[in-house]
Structures are given as structure tokens and as C-alpha cells.
Amino acid sequence: MTITEAPTEKRPARRRIVLSVFLWLLLTPGAIWFLGRAFGLERGMLIMLFAGTPYVAAWTLIPFLLALAARRWAAAAVAGLVALGMAVCVLPRAVPDFDKGPSEGVELRVLTANLLFSDADPNQIVQMVRDNDVAVLAVQEFTPRGEAALKAAGIDELLPHQQLAPEYGASGSGLYSRYPMLDQASRRNAGGFQQAFATIQPPGAAPVYLESVHPLAPAHPTMFAGWSTDIREQLPADENSTPRILLGDFNATLDHKVLRELIATGYRDAADTVGKGLVPSWPSRGGSNGLVTIDHVLVDERIGVRDVEVHDVTESDHRAVFASLTIPAAS
Structure with missing residues (x-):
């Protein structure tokens, strides 16, 4: 059987x-x-x-x-x-870095905000500048209407020195500063966006270079190559040149190799440095906190990072990034 x-x-x-x-x-x-x-x-x-x-x-x-x-x-x-x-x-x-950069020098408080075709509330932006004692404001998606709105809201009284390149659509850029600009201009990146830049020298400080960054977004297959090119062509850090600060909408996170390679030239990501590198900045329209972190403040390693805060902006799809920095004192 x-x-x-x-x-x-x-x-x-x-x-x-x-x-x-x-x-x-x-x-x-x-x-x-x-x-x-x-x-x-x-x-x-x-x-x-x-x-x-x-x-x-x-x-x-x-x-x-x-x-x-x-x-x-x-x-x-x-x-x-x-x-x-x-x-x-x-x-x-x-996790905050043990090395946050130099702690001695001159404080510089900066703010970057993507204005979403300048639909962002100009009064809120100006109030942010006032409340946080901001010395430099970088804006992206900056239009002639946005320029007029910020002026009407009183930005000139707080930050009278300006390098502005407003354009209709998303390509405009601007820098507002409390301090005179030693040199200033705007450049158009390969993706077609303006990037305003300037060198300033706060009292008691060495000169520092700032640029309002806005690479092409990787929103469509036809934009992928342009996105990579735009980030690769951002100014690298250079220890033999004026310390640099790149701030704006990078359209990239720290999980993108091309951005990590830019940082590796001698920058530090301000939010990452103080343990806030996972605080999201986009998309945030409607008062939400966002999902990913694509707005950054990159600072030369000769610049220290004191604090970073991320703020909601009414009628923008980006949150604004504020950073308190320590720049080198004048020698």
C-alpha cells in the first residue's frame, strides 16, 4: 500500500x-x-x-x-x-553638526523666498524681514508686479540697496540689502532663469558674495539635462576668493548627487548644519508644511551658522528660509 x-x-x-x-x-x-x-x-x-x-x-x-x-x-x-x-x-x-563653522565674526541675517510668480503676500515678506532683522533678502519668481508690491509694502526703507531683475513668469530674480553693494549684476542661467548677485561688506566685516539661486526645475523630461547643468554651473566655493553665500530655490534636495557635489567644493548647507535639514520647504501652498527640502542657504566653510528657521508664506508654494550667519571680520 x-x-x-x-x-x-x-x-x-x-x-x-x-x-x-x-x-x-x-x-x-x-x-x-x-x-x-x-x-x-x-x-x-x-x-x-x-x-x-x-x-x-x-x-x-x-x-x-x-x-x-x-x-x-x-x-x-x-x-x-x-x-x-x-x-x-x-x-x-x-542632528546638529559639531562643527558649525566660525563663531567669531560679524552676524549676517539672510532670508530667501520663492514668490510664486509674485503672488506671495508682500506685506508678510516685509514683516519677516523686519521681525528677523534680515540684512539680505533673496527672491525668486520675481515679477515687475512683485517689485512694485514689495516697494509699496516698505521694503526700500529696510533694504535700500538692490539688484533686481524682475521678469514676467518664473524667471525673475532679486537681491535686497541693508548694506551698499560693492558690485552687482544678474546672470541668466542655462535654464533661462535670472540669478541676481552682489558683493556686500557690512560694517566691521570682510566682503561677502551672495547670489539668488534658481536652477531649472526637473518637472519634465525635456528639463532634466538643464536642471543638472544649472546646478553644476553654480559658483563653487573658492578658498582663494571672497566667501560666497548661495541662497534660493535650488529645485534639489541633499539626496541629489549634483547638489552634494556643489556643497563638496567647500560649502555647508545651513539647515543641515544646525540639524534642520529635514524641515520641508515645498510644496506648501495653503499653509501646509511641505513635503521636500529644495530651498537652501549654502555658505562658504569660512562662514559660521548660528540658526535656521523655515517660515510659511501666504500664497506661495514655497516656504521662506531664514539663516543667521557669522561672516569673517575685516582683517
Whole structure:
């Protein structure tokens, strides 16, 4: 008589196989994402997707914990390594750096705001400048209407020295300063946006260069190459030149290799430096806090970072970024 295996004996083995396959399938996207982020494989649609890396990093804990609970040790080991790798990429932004740069020098308080075709409330922007004792304001998506609105709101009384390049649409740019501009101009980047820049010298300080940055957004496949070019062509830090501050809407997060490479020339990201690098800035229209961090203040490593705050702006899809900095004293 032939003895056959009972169906009930096959079911546990089948369930174990299905569970193992499920866990491996669950952890695979996070593993691929981590490799792409680690090696800077931002191509095509991945450019926009990589902006969401902090959320994917949090998600990678799920397959790790499920694998541990199911005692699938090989899957748990791989998922744990992926979660650890993602944490290394993301979590340092939430922890203040030990080195925040020089603490002695002259304080310079700056603010950057994308005005969304100048729909942003001009009175709120001017009030922000007043409340935070801002000495330099950088604006993007700055139109002739926005210029007139800020003037009517009283910006000239607070920041009378100006380099303005307003244009209809999203391409305009501007810099407002409390201090005289030693030199000033605007340049049009490859993506077609103006970037106002100037050198100022606050009392008791050495000269410092500031530029209102606005690379092309990677919103469509035809814009991907221009986005990368615009960021690569931002002024690198140069220890043999005037200390530089780049502030504005970079249309990139610290999970984009091209921005990390710019920072590696000798900048520090102000928000990252003080442990606020995960505070989102876009999209925020309607009073929401935003989802990703694409507005930045990059400062030369010879400049210290005291504090960073991110503020909602009525009728803009970006939040404004304020930074209190320490620039070198005059020699």
C-alpha cells in the first residue's frame, strides 16, 4: 500500500515559502533605492523620485521589522543593512553638526523666498524681514508686479540697496540689502532663469558674495539635462576668493548627487548644519508644511551658522528660509 503525504503537512511549508518570497519582494525596492541614492544614479524620473528619499528611508524599517518577526534571518540581515544605509544618508540632517563653522565674526541675517510668480503676500515678506532683522533678502519668481508690491509694502526703507531683475513668469530674480553693494549684476542661467548677485561688506566685516539661486526645475523630461547643468554651473566655493553665500530655490534636495557635489567644493548647507535639514520647504501652498527640502542657504566653510528657521508664506508654494550667519571680520 502506497502512503501519500497528507495535504495538511504541505500547507505550512507552502506558507513559509510564500512568506519568504513576500519579504524579499518587500525589501527589494528599498535596496534598489538605496543603491541608486548611494551611487548618485539620478537619471530621468528618478530625479524627482529621489527627493522623497527620507520617506523611503522610514519605510525600509517595515520589511526589516517584519523579517525579524517572521524569523527570516537572511532577509532581516539584508533589510537591516538597507535600513542602516538609508539612515546614514538621511538622519545626519536632523542632528546638529559639531562643527558649525566660525563663531567669531560679524552676524549676517539672510532670508530667501520663492514668490510664486509674485503672488506671495508682500506685506508678510516685509514683516519677516523686519521681525528677523534680515540684512539680505533673496527672491525668486520675481515679477515687475512683485517689485512694485514689495516697494509699496516698505521694503526700500529696510533694504535700500538692490539688484533686481524682475521678469514676467518664473524667471525673475532679486537681491535686497541693508548694506551698499560693492558690485552687482544678474546672470541668466542655462535654464533661462535670472540669478541676481552682489558683493556686500557690512560694517566691521570682510566682503561677502551672495547670489539668488534658481536652477531649472526637473518637472519634465525635456528639463532634466538643464536642471543638472544649472546646478553644476553654480559658483563653487573658492578658498582663494571672497566667501560666497548661495541662497534660493535650488529645485534639489541633499539626496541629489549634483547638489552634494556643489556643497563638496567647500560649502555647508545651513539647515543641515544646525540639524534642520529635514524641515520641508515645498510644496506648501495653503499653509501646509511641505513635503521636500529644495530651498537652501549654502555658505562658504569660512562662514559660521548660528540658526535656521523655515517660515510659511501666504500664497506661495514655497516656504521662506531664514539663516543667521557669522561672516569673517575685516582683517
